[in-house]
Amino acid sequence: MTVTAAQGFLASGVAAGIKESGAPDLALVVNRGPSRAAAGVFTSNRVQAAPVRWSRRALADGALSAVVLNSGGANACTGPAGAEDARLMAEHTARAIGVADPHEVAVCSTGLIGVPLPMGAVTAGIDAAARRLARSGGEDAAVAIKTTDTVHKTSVATGSGWVVGGMAKGAGMLAPGLATMLVVLTTDADVPAADLDRALRGAVRTTFDRVDSDGCMSTNDTVLLLASGASGITPGEAEFADAVHAVCRDLARQLVADAEGASKEIEVQVVGAASEADAVTVGRSVARNNLLKCALHGEDPNWGRVLSAIGTTDAVFDPDLLDVAINDVWVCRDGAAGESRDKVDMSGRRITVTVDLRAGDESAVIWTNDLTAEYVHENSAYSS
Amino acid sequence: MTVTAAQGFLASGVAAGIKESGAPDLALVVNRGPSRAAAGVFTSNRVQAAPVRWSRRALADGALSAVVLNSGGANACTGPAGAEDARLMAEHTARAIGVADPHEVAVCSTGLIGVPLPMGAVTAGIDAAARRLARSGGEDAAVAIKTTDTVHKTSVATGSGWVVGGMAKGAGMLAPGLATMLVVLTTDADVPAADLDRALRGAVRTTFDRVDSDGCMSTNDTVLLLASGASGITPGEAEFADAVHAVCRDLARQLVADAEGASKEIEVQVVGAASEADAVTVGRSVARNNLLKCALHGEDPNWGRVLSAIGTTDAVFDPDLLDVAINDVWVCRDGAAGESRDKVDMSGRRITVTVDLRAGDESAVIWTNDLTAEYVHENSAYSS
Known part of the structure; x- marks a missing residue:
């Protein structure tokens, strides 16, 4: 279920050929609304990957229609060409899912630093992922964002007529101010962006920000929360915050449990x-x-x-x-x-x-x- | 040579039975003067071992006649009994070498935290070490302070008619504000305590304080500099500072080179x-x-x-x-x-x-x- 547990969301995951191994490496999460409210928390590392810089701007208006995520390359420390690649990923995704403004698309990348993305494979992968978007695509999306993760990580919290679901990847560089950690949460609750932001920051502060696997802080950490409003229900603030916190806590524990090489x-x-x-x-x-x-x-x-x-x-x-x-x-x-x-x-x-x-x-x-x-x-x- | 390269100093190292292995584990360095000027730098860890607390007080007047050092036990986090043991080590050493005031004796311990020292073995070892004090005892002293060190570390810098010599131990917990690092430097230059202090702090700041082997700061770090004045020469301030810096830098590099498990x-x-x-x-x-x-x-x-x-x-x-x-x-x-x-x-x-x-x-x-x-x-x- 994961990111598609909430009504209004479609997702998919495909093998785009970004990873040499041929494993799945590109995911889409699309919010069909009616609401497009969204919030995000990003790495506090001052060296920030191009997709982080892009997504930060895209979220400035508190609205997102989609998230495109890739593993197999972090698009970090890639200079002006990397910034251009992140923008192209958003533009290509917007066209593929029929959204006018690329600033409605957040971009998340994870993998090696300093290596340009193979953009031919990425754009073809976006097209393939757009064709496979489905209510049942949440698991495929969670699998496609894995790097050294041994398992994919998902979680769902259920409210009264609404849910919060999420997926996460991360198995190293887990540290304060987040980690090489990509997390997408979705909800069909009808919650405005400012309230999403408050709930997300409150939850992250005592969950992902309290994970410190190896003291190393990543350049790509991103946690996004998208709300479709498709349930038509606006939960009480505390009730909603509790559900977001529960999903964040569960995913944070899964990250620690799967940390690279850990035995304890x-x-x-x-x-x-x-x-x-x-x-x-x-x-x-x-x-x-x-x-x-x-x-x-x-x-x-x-x-x-x-x-x-x-x-x-x-x-x-x-x-x-x-x-x-x-x-x-x-x-x-x-x-x-x-x-x-x-x-x-x-x-x-x-x-x-x-x-x-x-x-x-x-x-x-x-x-x-x-x-x-x-x-x-x-x-x-x-x-x- | 090492700490006995400078005129006026005697040293020794013995196997006192503190280590179960039977390896050498107790060292004495004695300053026969005529000067007793001394300076020291200690760990900035707020959890400080009993010998650090003792030596800090002993150095308050800028004078030391001797240093007693043991490996095989850090006497750290040992409560009031540990403080009593550090005091007993100084008192016993003072008696053994014929010094009236135990505050003329600094104490350094290294090894496991939280375990009381076997004081019977320690005091018998001090007696044995006092009997073996010699101008040729510098190497034995350097060997007796080793813990996981694979080699003992010594260094000498020669001035015009005077020298600075030193020994060091340390192979882990090397970090800012020093490390589980015990260093004793000696000189036969005739330098007052305030000038020793300035030269030592200047040298430590850009040598031992710039070693960061594993980010862990010890409870026992101590660097001492004792001057006998036996050469009768008072070097220029810059010349003396350069010699102290050279010995500190050489010993610091030896510590990094011998860090636990390191291959680079x-x-x-x-x-x-x-x-x-x-x-x-x-x-x-x-x-x-x-x-x-x-x-x-x-x-x-x-x-x-x-x-x-x-x-x-x-x-x-x-x-x-x-x-x-x-x-x-x-x-x-x-x-x-x-x-x-x-x-x-x-x-x-x-x-x-x-x-x-x-x-x-x-x-x-x-x-x-x-x-x-x-x-x-x-x-x-x-x-x-």
């Missing part, structure tokens, strides 16, 4: 913080500590590396009052050894690291994964 | 920066990018990952004017593909990444290494 899914919970900002800062510092990520990979409850990571931040805490639990065993109390590390069972795939800063009542959760030899292998061989 | 030594040169701070910020961001470190391990000149790392900083630059060279081949020009990546030979152990921000005349160099499966293995198994 790690949830860093920071509690007792003086502020939410402090909790996020500490959580990120812990989640990015390579030594800790190696230790957790080795099922070693190395709380010293947690303290060492906390100590690099400017958060409010007293080093002699820090408590740390790993899988609920408080192995560090008052900044020193607590319960026996032998009590910690780390054999499962999920690991929880809890930090109590004992400085307040605020909290935050950051999701990450372990650092493995497979991660090194996958990322040293990717472009070769 | 990487020099990140940032030029054309609007400020030195910008150059350092960009250099660190590039040096810490796991994806790039994997790519360089795989001998892949992946300049896109360099741009992606630059884009996460707040330095002054225009994304469309960035140039990047790998081993002097400008593979990225104007933020897009430049010369062919096929021209880049990355088969050697040393790799240079040059970033031209084209925003000014300032520059900085950061030294790092690649990310390897061996790093993951070594750091997932270390404490098990």
